[in-house]
Amino acid sequence: MPTKRVTILGAKGAMGVFFQSWLSRNGHDVTGIDKEDWSQAESLVAHSDLVLVAVPIAVTCEVIRQIAPLLDGTTVLADITSVKQEPVATMLSCYAGPVVGLHPMFGPTSTSVRNQVLINCGGRQPDQLEWLFDLWRYREGTVLESTPTEHDHMMATIQAARHFSTFAFGCHLHNEDVDLNRTLAFTSPIYRLELGMVGRLFAQQPELYAEIIYRSDEGKQILRRYHEFFGKLLQELEDDNRSKFIERFNDTRSWFGPLAGEFLDESSLMLNAATLARNSPRKLIDAVDQVTE
Amino acid sequence: MPTKRVTILGAKGAMGVFFQSWLSRNGHDVTGIDKEDWSQAESLVAHSDLVLVAVPIAVTCEVIRQIAPLLDGTTVLADITSVKQEPVATMLSCYAGPVVGLHPMFGPTSTSVRNQVLINCGGRQPDQLEWLFDLWRYREGTVLESTPTEHDHMMATIQAARHFSTFAFGCHLHNEDVDLNRTLAFTSPIYRLELGMVGRLFAQQPELYAEIIYRSDEGKQILRRYHEFFGKLLQELEDDNRSKFIERFNDTRSWFGPLAGEFLDESSLMLNAATLARNSPRKLIDAVDQVTE
Numbered sequence: 001m002p003t004k005r006v007t008i009l010g011a012k013g014a015m016g017v018f019f020q021s022w023l024s025r026n027g028h029d030v031t032g033i034d035k036e037d038w039s040q041a042e043s044l045v046a047h048s049d050l051v052l053v054a055v056p057i058a059v060t061c062e063v064i065r066q067i068a069p070l071l072d073g074t075t076v077l078a079d080i081t082s083v084k085q086e087p088v089a090t091m092l093s094c095y096a097g098p099v100v101g102l103h104p105m106f107g108p109t110s111t112s113v114r115n116q117v118l119i120n121c122g123g124r125q126p127d128q129l130e131w132l133f134d135l136w137r138y139r140e141g142t143v144l145e146s147t148p149t150e151h152d153h154m155m156a157t158i159q160a161a162r163h164f165s166t167f168a169f170g171c172h173l174h175n176e177d178v179d180l181n182r183t184l185a186f187t188s189p190i191y192r193l194e195l196g197m198v199g200r201l202f203a204q205q206p207e208l209y210a211e212i213i214y215r216s217d218e219g220k221q222i223l224r225r226y227h228e229f230f231g232k233l234l235q236e237l238e239d240d241n242r243s244k245f246i247e248r249f250n251d252t253r254s255w256f257g258p259l260a261g262e263f264l265d266e267s268s269l270m271l272n273a274a275t276l277a278r279n280s281p282r283k284l285i286d287a288v289d290q291v292t293e
Numbered sequence: 294m295p296t297k298r299v300t301i302l303g304a305k306g307a308m309g310v311f312f313q314s315w316l317s318r319n320g321h322d323v324t325g326i327d328k329e330d331w332s333q334a335e336s337l338v339a340h341s342d343l344v345l346v347a348v349p350i351a352v353t354c355e356v357i358r359q360i361a362p363l364l365d366g367t368t369v370l371a372d373i374t375s376v377k378q379e380p381v382a383t384m385l386s387c388y389a390g391p392v393v394g395l396h397p398m399f400g401p402t403s404t405s406v407r408n409q410v411l412i413n414c415g416g417r418q419p420d421q422l423e424w425l426f427d428l429w430r431y432r433e434g435t436v437l438e439s440t441p442t443e444h445d446h447m448m449a450t451i452q453a454a455r456h457f458s459t460f461a462f463g464c465h466l467h468n469e470d471v472d473l474n475r476t477l478a479f480t481s482p483i484y485r486l487e488l489g490m491v492g493r494l495f496a497q498q499p500e501l502y503a504e505i506i507y508r509s510d511e512g513k514q515i516l517r518r519y520h521e522f523f524g525k526l527l528q529e530l531e532d533d534n535r536s537k538f539i540e541r542f543n544d545t546r547s548w549f550g551p552l553a554g555e556f557l558d559e560s561s562l563m564l565n566a567a568t569l570a571r572n573s574p575r576k577l578i579d580a581v582d583q584v585t586e
Contacts, residue, residue, distance in 0.1 A: 105479060109561050119479065144478055154479045157471055162487060164530065165462065168523045171541050174548040175522055176515065178450055181552075185437055186398060186412065186447045190490065193563065194455060197487055199556030202549050206542035210535050220530060222469065227520070227527055229468055230461045234520055237457065237513055242503050248464050249499035255467040256495050259474075263492030268402050270486065273566045 001027070004131060007048040008032045009041070009063055010055035014108030015080055019052060022113065026135055045070050050129065053079035053087075057211040061090045068094035076128045078102050082155060083215050084121045084148035092123060099123030101148055103155075113141035121148045152218065159212050160219025161226065163201065167209065170198045190271060294320070294424060300341040301325045302334070302356055303348035307401030308373055312345060315406065319428055338363050343422070346372035346380075350504040354383045361387035369421045371395050375448060376508050377414045377441035385416060392416030394441055396448075406434035414441045445511065452505050453512025454519065456494065460502065463491045483564060 006023055010016045011032020020032045031044055045051050045067060055063050060081045068091070071077060078100040079087045088101035101121035110116060118136050120126060120143055133143045146154075173180070184192060201209065213219060236244045253260055299316055303309045304325020313325045324337055338344050338360060348356050353374045361384070364370060371393040372380045381394035394414035403409060411429050413419060413436055426436045439447075466473070477485060494502065506512060529537045546553055 107483075109564075117478075117480065146479070151479075154476060157469070158476055158479060158484045162484065164526075166487075167538075167542065168526050169458065169519075170545050170549070171526065172519050172522050174545045176450075176518070180549070183447060183451055185410075186439070186444075186451060187410065191451045191455065193486075193560075194459075194490055196556040196560040196563070197483065197490075199549055199553045200483075200560045202542065202546040203553040203557035206539045206546075209542065210538050213530065214533065214535055214538070220527075223527055223530070225469070226462075226465050227524055229465050230523070231520055233457075233461050233464065234513075234516055237506065237516070240507065242507055245460075245503050245507070246499045249460065249495065249502065252463050252467045253495040253499075256463070256473070256492055260492045260496040263489040264496035267486075267489040267493045270489070270563065270566065271402075273563065 001131060001135070004028045004049040005047060006030045006050045006052060007041075007044045008052045008054055009067065010034060010053065013054055013056065015104065016054035018104075018108050018110070019054060019080070026139075041067065042070050045075065046072055048075050050076045050078060050132070053077070053081070056207070057081050057083060057215060060087050064090045065094050071095060071097060073097040076100060076125075078123075078129060080104055082159065082212055084119075084151040084155075088121060088123050088148045098125035098128035100126045100129045101151075103151060113139045116141045118143050119146050119151055120144065121146050121151050152216070155212075156216045156218035156222055160216035161222040163209055164213050164219065164223055165226070166198055166201050167213070170202055173198070190267075193271065294428070297321045297342040297424060298340060299323045299343045299345060300334075300337045301345045301347055302360065303327060303346065306347055306349065308397065309347035311397075311401050311403070312347060312373070319432075334360065335363050338368065339365055341368050343369045343371060343425070346370070346374070349500070350374050350376060350508060353380050357383045358387050364388060364390060366390040369393060369418075371416075371422060373397055375452065375505055377412075377444040377448075381414060381416050381441045391418035391421035393419045393422045394444075396444060406432045409434045411436050412439050412444055413437065414439050414444050445509070448505075449509045449511035449515055453509035454515045456502055457506050457512065457516055458519070459491055459494050460506070463495055466491070483560075486564065 004023075006028050008016050008020050008030060011020055012034040016032060016034075020030050023030045033041055033044060048071075051067060051071060053060060053063055053067070060079055064077070064079065064087060068077065073096060076098040077091050077095050079091065080102045081087050082103055084101045084103060088099065091099040091101070100123045103119040103121070105117040105119060113136055118133075118141060120129075120133065122145070136143050180195070184195070187195075233248070256263075297316075299321050301309050301313050301323060304313055305327040309325060309327075313323050316323045326334055326337060341364075344360060344364065346353060346356055346360070353372055357370070357372065357380060361370065366389060369391040370384050370388050372384065373395045374380050375396055377394045377396060381392065384392040384394070393416050396412040396414070398410040398412060406429055411426075411434060413422075413426065415438070429436050473488070477488070480488075526541070549556075
């Protein structure tokens with residue numbers, strides 16, 4: 001594969017670091033620039049095959065507007081922000097060359113693209129980025145085709161609404177001043193895993209979560225409906241309406257279909273791994289390393 | 294260790310099967326009886342060192358009241374129900390001999406007690422069950438001392454409120470008619486793991502969850518407070534109050550303390566294991582089996 005010249009804007013951000021490292025290791029000629037090197041942007045981007053915008057969501061569209069006039073019309077302009085409608089529309093309106101909206105569906109703690117999903121929301125002449133998609137698949141990752149509209153709808157469900165619920169549950173535990181260490185002594189493996197999912201959110205950057213949650217108008221609508229629905233179910237609980245609980249449970253089980261059983265099998269395996277993670281983390285790390293190498 | 298004579302009431306239930314198998318494998322003389330063998334109860338329980346009540350929560354106190362008059366005053370009467378105040382109070386009032394309220398904090402899919410927690414809520418002369426606790430620890434499980442009151446408070450938080458929230462989220466996905474398979478194509482590892490935690494609930498018995506959730510008055514109060522608090526946070530979201538979000542996020546992070554970072558490390562390892570579980574389940578099963586043997 002010919003070497004591509006890639007410029008990453010926001011190279012010091014976590015995902016910028018990931019892409020710079022991954023593309024370099026795969027033989028491409030990558031230059032990362034960040035805020036303090038901005039003056040070099042013009043000379044660099046003019047000779048790039050790909051300019052990858054990896055800056056924080058809040059400044060993505062502004063950076064796109066600044067960079068687009070510097071490109072020569074053959075360079076691919078792409079972004080990796082976790083919302084897609086607005087950045088892709090901005091790229092299409094500011095630039096006449098190839099445009100691709102991307103969203104890598106994993107965090108910067110991953111070290112390879114193996115088994116990882118990259119969403120390709122297209123834009124204009126997305127085939128100009130086929131070399132990157134081919135590399136992604138060659139390294140055993142998955143490239144999923146979507147559109148900015150479908151992507152943002154999915155993210156409202158998968159990210160905005162889900163992260164907000166997790167945030168709310170963590171704040172609630174704080175609000176109730178639950179004795180976490182004592183609950184952990186009582187813990188079932190599933191509770192520890194669920195609490196771990198809550199705790200890990202708070203070990204990360206609030207600004208990132210604020211962006212994902214506050215940017216999604218559709219997420220807010222979903223959450224408003226969820227809150228109302230939760231209130232209805234809670235009323236049924238307070239009314240001691242067990243038969244309604246069982247009816248809803250069975251309806252939802254049917255709606256999940258074969259996935260419910262698959263999730264049970266998969267998560268039972270995960271729970272065994274979780275118990276191991278808690279008691280012998282070194283052994284699990286070694287076991288996972290051994291089979292992921 | 295001398296062989297103990299154990300009678301399990303509710304021997305065909307999942308946890309009854311577990312205890313019958315585990316105690317037998319460890320050299321004890323175990324007889325299981327279930328509804329259809331009830332007529333044999335009198336002759337069996339009179340000669341037991343331990344009568345273990347493992348029937349569904351809904352009939353636990355009724356079974357205790359029936360069985361207590363048949364015991365000779367040296368037999369230990371114990372139950373393994375997931376609520377403790379009412380069953381322990383019932384055992385204490387119906388029987389003058391040794392009484393122990395137990396709660397094994399794991400499901401019947403576990404095959405050993407290794408790394409598993411058994412809650413001992415005491416009752417009267419709980420030292421008469423020391424042989425079982427010793428065996429539990431010898432097999433590398435943990436025995437945690439508690440009281441019925443503390444236990445039920447912890448379960449309201451860990452089980453009733455948490456399971457109801459999971460139930461509500463699953464019903465909400467159904468209500469919104471989310472295209473689960475399509476969301477899974479988009480999935481981040483953490484979303485799949487979280488959705489797996491939701492799906493696995495619906496693959497299990499609704500009656501068990503109804504019992505855990507509907508029995509806990511404290512759980513209902515916690516859920517009512519959670520619903521109100523969620524509404525407050527949602528209002529802040531709709532008011533676009535990002536600084537409040539970040540303030541709450543940081544406060545809750547501080548409240549989690551070092552646990553947030555520990556959960557992040559632990560769950561990052563779990564996410565790698567989850568990705569592996571999805572793509573090469575056989576390899577993970579082998580890896581986990583190898584180190585858990």
